[in-house]
Amino acid sequence: MKIFIINSFRMIVYIAYFAIIAVYAFGAYLQRADVNGVFQDLTGSRLNASGEAAMAIVAGLIGGWFVATILCGLLVTLLDIRDDINDRLPDARAK
Numbered sequence: 001m002k003i004f005i006i007n008s009f010r011m012i013v014y015i016a017y018f019a020i021i022a023v024y025a026f027g028a029y030l031q032r033a034d035v036n037g038v039f040q041d042l043t044g045s046r047l048n049a050s051g052e053a054a055m056a057i058v059a060g061l062i063g064g065w066f067v068a069t070i071l072c073g074l075l076v077t078l079l080d081i082r083d084d085i086n087d088r089l090p091d092a093r094a095k
Contacts, residue, residue, distance in 0.1 A: 024064025032056035
């Protein structure tokens with residue numbers, strides 16, 4: 001049963017990782033005018049409609065990858081700490 005629970009947590013993290021990236025990419029696509037504004041502030045030139053969409057998706061993928069890595073890494077770390085505590089708890093009760 002423990003293997004099933006650990007593997008289901010792992011599957012949830014995998015799904016959450018790609019879901020976070022997809023949500024960030026979609027959100028950046030919806031806010032592509034703002035991404036184009038930031039691009040204009042950095043470079044001084046504006047993008048056309050297709051370039052604006054492409055830049056927004058790339059920015060969303062990069063931002064989503066960063067956020068997903070941090071969030072899922074923290075989740076896995078906390079689950080690993082919890083698992084280690086649960087493994088050592090019976091040893092502490094026996095003493």
